Amino acid sequence: MPYLVHSPEDRAAMLETIGVRSMDDLLVDIPQSLRLDGLQLPDGLSELETMAQVSALAGRNRVYPDRLTFRGGGVYRRFIPAAVAAVTSKPEFYTAYTPYQAEASQGTLQAIFEYQSLIAELTALDVSNASLYDGATAVAEAAMMAHVHTGRNEVIVSGYVHPEYVQVLKAFGDGRGIKVRKDGEPNKKTAAVIFQQPDFLGLLVDPRAITTAAHDAGALAIACVDPISLAILAPPGEYGADIAVGEGQQLGLAPSFGGPHVGFIACKKDLVRKLPGRLVGIAHDARGRRGFVLALAAREQHIRREKATSNICTNHSLCALAAAVYLTYMGPYGLRQVAEVSFKRAHNLAERLAALPGWERAFPERQFVNEFPLRVPKAPAVLRKLSRKGILGGLEVGRWFRELKGVVTFTCTEVNDARALDELVEALRS
Amino acid sequence: MTEALSFELSRPAVDPPRLPEADVSGPNPADVLPRDALRSRPPSLPRLSEPEIMRHYSRLASLNYSISENFYPLGSCTMKYNPVVNEAAAALPGFAGLHPYQDEDSVQGALELMWRLEQALCAVVGVDRVTLQPAAGAHGEWTALRMIAAFHNSRKENRTEVLVPDSAHGTNPASAALSGFHVVEVRSGPDGRISLADLESKLSPRTAALMLTNPNTLGLFEREILDIAEMVHATGAMLYYDGANLNAFMGICRPGDMGFDAVHMNLHKTFTTPHGGGGPGAGPVGVKSELAPFLPSPTVERSNGHLVLDHKRPQSIGRVRSFYGNFGMLVRAYTYILAMGGDGLSQASQDAVLSANYLRKLVETDLEMPHEGPCMHEFVASAHNLHDDGVRALDVAKALLDRNFYAPTVYFPLVVPEAIMVEPTETESRATLDSFAQAIKEIVAQAKTDPQGLRDEPKNLPVGRLDEVAAARRINAYLQGQSDDPVLRWKAPSEGPS
Numbered sequence: 001m002p003y004l005v006h007s008p009e010d011r012a013a014m015l016e017t018i019g020v021r022s023m024d025d026l027l028v029d030i031p032q033s034l035r036l037d038g039l040q041l042p043d044g045l046s047e048l049e050t051m052a053q054v055s056a057l058a059g060r061n062r063v064y065p066d067r068l069t070f071r072g073g074g075v076y077r078r079f080i081p082a083a084v085a086a087v088t089s090k091p092e093f094y095t096a097y098t099p100y101q102a103e104a105s106q107g108t109l110q111a112i113f114e115y116q117s118l119i120a121e122l123t124a125l126d127v128s129n130a131s132l133y134d135g136a137t138a139v140a141e142a143a144m145m146a147h148v149h150t151g152r153n154e155v156i157v158s159g160y161v162h163p164e165y166v167q168v169l170k171a172f173g174d175g176r177g178i179k180v181r182k183d184g185e186p187n188k189k190t191a192a193v194i195f196q197q198p199d200f201l202g203l204l205v206d207p208r209a210i211t212t213a214a215h216d217a218g219a220l221a222i223a224c225v226d227p228i229s230l231a232i233l234a235p236p237g238e239y240g241a242d243i244a245v246g247e248g249q250q251l252g253l254a255p256s257f258g259g260p261h262v263g264f265i266a267c268k269k270d271l272v273r274k275l276p277g278r279l280v281g282i283a284h285d286a287r288g289r290r291g292f293v294l295a296l297a298a299r300e301q302h303i304r305r306e307k308a309t310s311n312i313c314t315n316h317s318l319c320a321l322a323a324a325v326y327l328t329y330m331g332p333y334g335l336r337q338v339a340e341v342s343f344k345r346a347h348n349l350a351e352r353l354a355a356l357p358g359w360e361r362a363f364p365e366r367q368f369v370n371e372f373p374l375r376v377p378k379a380p381a382v383l384r385k386l387s388r389k390g391i392l393g394g395l396e397v398g399r400w401f402r403e404l405k406g407v408v409t410f411t412c413t414e415v416n417d418a419r420a421l422d423e424l425v426e427a428l429r430s
Numbered sequence: 431m432t433e434a435l436s437f438e439l440s441r442p443a444v445d446p447p448r449l450p451e452a453d454v455s456g457p458n459p460a461d462v463l464p465r466d467a468l469r470s471r472p473p474s475l476p477r478l479s480e481p482e483i484m485r486h487y488s489r490l491a492s493l494n495y496s497i498s499e500n501f502y503p504l505g506s507c508t509m510k511y512n513p514v515v516n517e518a519a520a521a522l523p524g525f526a527g528l529h530p531y532q533d534e535d536s537v538q539g540a541l542e543l544m545w546r547l548e549q550a551l552c553a554v555v556g557v558d559r560v561t562l563q564p565a566a567g568a569h570g571e572w573t574a575l576r577m578i579a580a581f582h583n584s585r586k587e588n589r590t591e592v593l594v595p596d597s598a599h600g601t602n603p604a605s606a607a608l609s610g611f612h613v614v615e616v617r618s619g620p621d622g623r624i625s626l627a628d629l630e631s632k633l634s635p636r637t638a639a640l641m642l643t644n645p646n647t648l649g650l651f652e653r654e655i656l657d658i659a660e661m662v663h664a665t666g667a668m669l670y671y672d673g674a675n676l677n678a679f680m681g682i683c684r685p686g687d688m689g690f691d692a693v694h695m696n697l698h699k700t701f702t703t704p705h706g707g708g709g710p711g712a713g714p715v716g717v718k719s720e721l722a723p724f725l726p727s728p729t730v731e732r733s734n735g736h737l738v739l740d741h742k743r744p745q746s747i748g749r750v751r752s753f754y755g756n757f758g759m760l761v762r763a764y765t766y767i768l769a770m771g772g773d774g775l776s777q778a779s780q781d782a783v784l785s786a787n788y789l790r791k792l793v794e795t796d797l798e799m800p801h802e803g804p805c806m807h808e809f810v811a812s813a814h815n816l817h818d819d820g821v822r823a824l825d826v827a828k829a830l831l832d833r834n835f836y837a838p839t840v841y842f843p844l845v846v847p848e849a850i851m852v853e854p855t856e857t858e859s860r861a862t863l864d865s866f867a868q869a870i871k872e873i874v875a876q877a878k879t880d881p882q883g884l885r886d887e888p889k890n891l892p893v894g895r896l897d898e899v900a901a902a903r904r905i906n907a908y909l910q911g912q913s914d915d916p917v918l919r920w921k922a923p924s925e926g927p928s
């Protein structure tokens with residue numbers, strides 16, 4: 001059988017060493033009435049047959065080429081350097097356990113420390129944790145931090161924050177008795193104001209105004225940010241946000257039908273003790289050699305149990321490693337190049353699409369980076385037509401926001417080359 | 431041997447990577463965005479060439495132990511071999527290239543995989559429905575408790591307490607608290623199993639659920655599980671199963687048949703998705719039909735041979751993460767289940783139990799065995815017998831590292847002093863188990879002759895024992911504004927005080 005190592009002779013010899021006659025003698029504690037005679041599942045397959053079945057399922061999905069994908073909404077096609085997979089597919093990384101034994105886990109610990117440093121640099125905040133599951137749970141965890149920090153029971157979601165992030169926030173809030181309010185002025189009950197920059201439609205908000213209003217009410221400002229946009233946009237630390245969170249998928253991770261990706265969270269110094277999850281710090285051994293350890297563990301569930309800041313244990317370490325390799329590969333100027341190329345192409349595309357008969361910019365007075373909303377006549381039929389031509393068109397956002405019926409957001413990155421933009425526009429004109 | 435940080439290796443003169451130009455006309459950000467919307471200075475990311483980057487990470491990789499090279503006898507963690515074909519399956523472009531907001535018609539294969547995985551997990555644990563959305567075990571625990579809370583609320587019952595055994599994993603009480611429950615601890619009896627008398631005294635009309643793992647964290651099967659289930663259900667509470675120990679009994683028995691109403695599973699333990707140095711994992715939750723209306727949205731449903739995502743579920747607890755869960759991990763787990771089949775999974779659990787009992791037998795005279803066997807897939811020993819030599823469980827753990835074994839779980843569960851928790855899994859050979867037992871014997875012998883030598887372990891690793899207390903002191907100094915060294919991140923030396 002695949003992956004099993006004992007031969008029948010091994011099993012017999014091991015039973016003999018234990019001093020029992022059969023496996024049943026080892027399972028005596030299980031009540032007879034519970035014992036099964038196997039599972040109601042088909043027998044196993046050879047690797048050849050297994051892959052044939054799995055590949056057949058993969059073959060029933062339609063994959064659009066990166067360059068002809070213009071749909072975002074939280075998951076984006078980006079150029080992923082080959083270096084990322086070359087590192088994350090090293091078995092020393094992907095088959096390692098959580099680095100509880102620091103001396104035997106320095107590779108993972110140092111990589112996480114570098115990841116934390118990269119995220120802190122990018123967001124211009126003091127400290128980042130070792131990773132969370134995704135952007136949605138990162139928003140929810142940040143709200144929980146604000147609740148604990150301020151002792152207040154309400155959070156405000158300002159503007160168009162990713163609807164699924166808000167749904168997750170509500171589910172988390174339900175457990176803690178935290179109310180989620182859509183828009184409105186913060187007051188003395190408000191623990192935090194949460195906003196997304198750029199927002200779910202791709203539009204820029206005024207983070208300074210939101211942050212100031214939150215602080216004036218004694219609330220925290222939580223910025224949910226696009227990590228690549230931070231190469232050009234003011235980072236949360238520059239406008240005074242207390243916590244920055246976001247989805248790190250764009251930093252070297254495949255779309256993979258929505259996961260696994262990675263949530264990031266960084267905060268100001270005075271909130272560090274309320275951070276959820278693991279943190280890696282520098283420590284030294286008796287000979288003075290520098291190493292890395294899991295730090296401030298007294299916040300965490302394995303020490304604090306029901307008083308922990310979060311229940312998170314397993315996080316998204318390998319995805320954080322991918323993000324670290326990506327950011328290291330890009331460096332400050334590579335990242336800026338990626339962001340600027342996306343910016344230029346998106347603005348070029350927006351202009352051409354808005355010029356199509358009947359099409360117009362939604363919210364034309366607002367700026368965007370590389371995702372933008374358009375009012376599109378007969379949007380479902382348009383998107384179907386594009387699909388027939390092998391193009392994954394924009395995202396209809398009316399399914400989440402009734403007032404945005406007929407609005408489609410298009411996204412454009414460095415993978416959508418100039419010719420791909422032409423193909424999209426031509427397909428729409430025909 | 432240590433490796434410099436990428437930030438320390440960085441050289442400002444290094445060219446950025448070659449990337450495409452825009453090739454279209456369009457504005458630069460500075461042309462159209464207001465100045466205060468722009469970043470004032472570039473982030474201090476490292477600047478390295480690709481050859482330097484690859485060597486840096488290869489060196490870091492060489493500093494790690496991993497299941498590909500080392501035996502991980504980590505109790506409660508089920509560190510088994512990660513089949514390489516799983517990685518190939520998840521990387522298929524038909525999976526890796528899928529956008530989560532594609533039309534349902536274009537992702538039927540992905541939804542079919544999720545549907546089949548749900549069916550397979552239902553068969554393994556004996557439940558009616560499974561959500562694949564939770565990203566990890568703790569996330570699954572919390573999801574299950576939210577469903578249990580919603581169930582009680584739907585019946586207008588105000589149940590505020592969750593019972594958790596003292597031997598439970600720390601995520602159990604943390605998840606319960608984050609779900610809004612008060613945590614009430616239930617004591618273990620002298621045989622290491624839950625005390626029925628204590629359970630009886632803690633159960634009340636306030637009890638929402640009992641969280642249990644079986645076999646428990648001592649590796650012992652709760653023989654009286656059917657009585658426990660009856661007691662819990664008689665008070666109107668629910669029984670929750672922590673799937674950490676599912677590897678003990680696939681094909682041997684099922685939590686659903688034991689009376690559990692909600693069951694979480696760790697695909698990264700039982701179903702071989704790699705641990706990744708601490709994730710990503712996946713923590714699906716299975717439920718009996720009475721909890722099914724409360725499952726997170728969306729669920730995958732079959733309708734006229736077509737698979738759909740059902741978002742219209744009025745009683746659902748909502749969404750617990752974005753999209754549909756850690757899909758890439760679901761592909762890996764499904765691939766494993768196909769390859770193993772019902773026969774393979776059953777044999778895997780039997781071999782896991784066999785290996786644990788075999789290893790327990792080999793070391794039973796070297797370490798204390800606080801509880802009688804047989805054990806299931808893991809056992810808890812105690813280094814208490816080395817106490818008089820001044821040697822602790824931690825010293826044994828570090829000495830094992832120097833002998834090329836990863837360490838067992840130590841000081842857990844909390845109910846055993848100097849606990850050493852060993853879970854060999856079915857993918858370690860008899861020869862490996864023999865050599866591990868030999869290492870334990872050598873270490874125990876050394877405790878008599880050279881205890882200081884053990885306290886100085888490890889000696890052959892990139893670093894020796896790291897002073898976490900001093901590190902914590904330095905972090906405190908930073909957080910209290912007495913130092914500029916953040917300890918928790920690299921910071922450019924030239925930047926000066928923050």
